[in-house]
Amino acid sequence: MAAVIRCDIIEMIATAQAGHPGGSLSATDIVTALYFRVMRLDPARPDWPERDRFILSKGHACPVWYAALAERGYFDKAHLGTLRRLNSILQGHPDMRKTPGIDMTVGSLGQGLSVGLGMALSGKLKGLDYHVWVVVGDGEVQEGSIWEAAMAAPKWRLGNLTVIIDRNRLQNDTCVRDVMPVAPLADKWRAFGWRVVEIDGHDMAAVVEALEAARACPDQPVAILAHTVKGKGVSYMEGRAEWHGKAPSAEQAERALEEIRRCACE
Amino acid sequence: MLVSKGIYHHIRSDVIAMLEAGTLLTEGRGQATRYAYADAILELGARNPDVVVLDADVSKSLKTTQFAEAFPERSFNFGIAEQNMMAAAAGMATTGLIPYASGYAVFLTMRALDQVRNSIHYPRLNVKIASSHSGITAGPDGPTHQGQEDLSLMRAIANSIVIAGADTVTTKRATWAAAEWEGPVYLSLTRDPVPDLYDESYPFEIGRAVVIREGSDATIVAIRDMVSQALVAAELLAGRGLSVRVIDCHTLKPLDEATLLQAAVETGAMVTAESNTIIGGLGSAVAELLVENHPIPMQRIGVRDTFTESGPYPQILEKYGMSARHIAAAVGKVVERKSLQVAR
Numbered sequence A: 001m002a003a004v005i006r007c008d009i010i011e012m013i014a015t016a017q018a019g020h021p022g023g024s025l026s027a028t029d030i031v032t033a034l035y036f037r038v039m040r041l042d043p044a045r046p047d048w049p050e051r052d053r054f055i056l057s058k059g060h061a062c063p064v065w066y067a068a069l070a071e072r073g074y075f076d077k078a079h080l081g082t083l084r085r086l087n088s089i090l091q092g093h094p095d096m097r098k099t100p101g102i103d104m105t106v107g108s109l110g111q112g113l114s115v116g117l118g119m120a121l122s123g124k125l126k127g128l129d130y131h132v133w134v135v136v137g138d139g140e141v142q143e144g145s146i147w148e149a150a151m152a153a154p155k156w157r158l159g160n161l162t163v164i165i166d167r168n169r170l171q172n173d174t175c176v177r178d179v180m181p182v183a184p185l186a187d188k189w190r191a192f193g194w195r196v197v198e199i200d201g202h203d204m205a206a207v208v209e210a211l212e213a214a215r216a217c218p219d220q221p222v223a224i225l226a227h228t229v230k231g232k233g234v235s236y237m238e239g240r241a242e243w244h245g246k247a248p249s250a251e252q253a254e255r256a257l258e259e260i261r262r263c264a265c266e
Numbered sequence B: 001m002l003v004s005k006g007i008y009h010h011i012r013s014d015v016i017a018m019l020e021a022g023t024l025l026t027e028g029r030g031q032a033t034r035y036a037y038a039d040a041i042l043e044l045g046a047r048n049p050d051v052v053v054l055d056a057d058v059s060k061s062l063k064t065t066q067f068a069e070a071f072p073e074r075s076f077n078f079g080i081a082e083q084n085m086m087a088a089a090a091g092m093a094t095t096g097l098i099p100y101a102s103g104y105a106v107f108l109t110m111r112a113l114d115q116v117r118n119s120i121h122y123p124r125l126n127v128k129i130a131s132s133h134s135g136i137t138a139g140p141d142g143p144t145h146q147g148q149e150d151l152s153l154m155r156a157i158a159n160s161i162v163i164a165g166a167d168t169v170t171t172k173r174a175t176w177a178a179a180e181w182e183g184p185v186y187l188s189l190t191r192d193p194v195p196d197l198y199d200e201s202y203p204f205e206i207g208r209a210v211v212i213r214e215g216s217d218a219t220i221v222a223i224r225d226m227v228s229q230a231l232v233a234a235e236l237l238a239g240r241g242l243s244v245r246v247i248d249c250h251t252l253k254p255l256d257e258a259t260l261l262q263a264a265v266e267t268g269a270m271v272t273a274e275s276n277t278i279i280g281g282l283g284s285a286v287a288e289l290l291v292e293n294h295p296i297p298m299q300r301i302g303v304r305d306t307f308t309e310s311g312p313y314p315q316i317l318e319k320y321g322m323s324a325r326h327i328a329a330a331v332g333k334v335v336e337r338k339s340l341q342v343a344r
Helices: A002-016 A021-026 A028-038 A059-072 A077-082 A112-126 A144-155 A185-191 A204-215 A250-265 B013-021 B033-047 B065-070 B082-093 B105-111 B113-121 B150-156 B168-180 B226-238 B257-267 B282-293 B313-319 B324-343
Strands: A053-056 A132-137 A161-167 A195-200 A222-227 B030-032 B051-055 B075-077 B098-104 B128-132 B185-188 B193-195 B210-213 B218-222 B244-248 B251-253 B270-277 B298-303
Touching: A002 A021, A002 A028, A002 A059, A002 A077, A002 A250, A021 A028, A021 A059, A028 A053, A028 A059, A028 A132, A028 A204, A053 A059, A053 A112, A059 A077, A112 A132, A112 A144, A112 A161, A112 B082, A112 B113, A144 B082, A161 A185, A161 A204, A185 A195, A185 A222, A195 A204, A204 A222, B013 B226, B030 B033, B033 B051, B033 B065, B033 B128, B033 B168, B051 B065, B051 B082, B065 B075, B082 B098, B082 B105, B082 B113, B098 B105, B098 B168, B105 B113, B105 B128, B105 B150, B128 B168, B150 B185, B150 B251, B150 B270, B150 B282, B168 B185, B210 B226, B210 B257, B218 B226, B218 B257, B218 B282, B218 B324, B226 B244, B226 B270, B226 B324, B244 B257, B251 B282, B257 B270, B257 B282, B270 B282, B270 B324, B282 B298, B298 B324
Parallel strands: A053 A132, A132 A161, A161 A222, A195 A222, B051 B075, B051 B098, B098 B128, B128 B185, B218 B244, B218 B270, B270 B298
Antiparallel strands: B030 B193, B210 B244
């Protein structure tokens, strides 16, 4: 399924001739694991009060979210071709009022974890046992508000909140390390009171295992530090900051799709 | 004197007596509207189990500690972290709770403005924002704590509802009306006390300005703490033979265009009064309405393009040209301009 979603991402962005392929591809295995293995959800009832919540706080990577929702049956796949167009249900950054299955409007970085924290507090207050999953980028954690949320979640013992850090080491301008170092991430989250797990964010078995374990941690929020490769699955995009927010040409897209399909067959 | 009593609407009789005696601002009794909010939210919490209160380490200042004591499981203190509080409020609202995020105007509308815009107003989430220390009512704290832009900033955001009550009655009703309104509502509150003006007949409705004093020569449109100044100004002008209408425009957005345009047509001259910056607030909103529909002589009273300074709130009003006598002088000017237009 991850390969199918990677193909959807390439096709969407190539059709729109705009969007963010690099960070969509780095988060693909995480998002796929959540929507196809881990989360409690019902595509026929996107407003089901007891559903797990998912927030892709790095909202610019929404092609991966849209593809997962479409493949999971939240809306017709035909919509994927309308990304970023006028009158589309698929906005350039996710809009909860326009897209079935989008649990929160995001796009301005640094806000999704706080939103997830609010959802987790509500769950505890209402006695609902849903889990809240938030994916943030490693560049995104440069936002101070991330650390406000990081400080708050352990205060309220939010075991129903998990953050997955998509550690792809690149951001818009260049390497995270050169723009503004965020390391050591595991130590930072641990120091704020989170249980920290480090995984290879492209090892599907490890991703699923870490997510399932996070759900089972009752009184402490979990931070999963997922080491990923920006542009994963497309050789000419992998590890290249220039593919943060650039669309492939038709030929480049064709080559990307071939690579992803060949890799999936192997 | 008896005749003039008929010109007031919903004003308490003891307040009318003080207005006529010129003693409202020295002897009027009342409280900071932040405390009216605290009382209202406590009552609301008892009636509505979905109401939760979020604080940012100023719960003692807003007396939302009352709510925290009564409903500890529905009270959340986020510490000095307004951005986290605002986005968490948005998250809570997605699940059906009605969060009232409380704090100081400068920090809620500026430090956390991105969250207020993108996580609350863009998705139209049901978050209520309660800001104390709005305008220059945080006088002695100085400009860092004087929220003189909150009305302008909140008004600029799409999907916003912006309300600023003038006293206990309006603030309590606004707090309750916000819970009934599906979507974001901003409540602008004072740090310093303002006189209680209204009796229980006050017809509070979101988006409906209230004519509280009849008059035919000019209209003063006022908001929040400046409503009492406007009433005093009108009484000063009555002594000079001018009949001045006063409108309490408690909802800045959506603006009650019908009531304001009717006043513009019937009185032909208008002054706005706010302790907000004159850029983008009530004065701007009224000017935009008039210039597109019924241009008349108009003047704006408010904070000019400046920061003020530390000092007692009434003294700042006086020094920076926002006291009742400044409002009265502005009315004098617009009435003169109106008479020149007629002569022409």
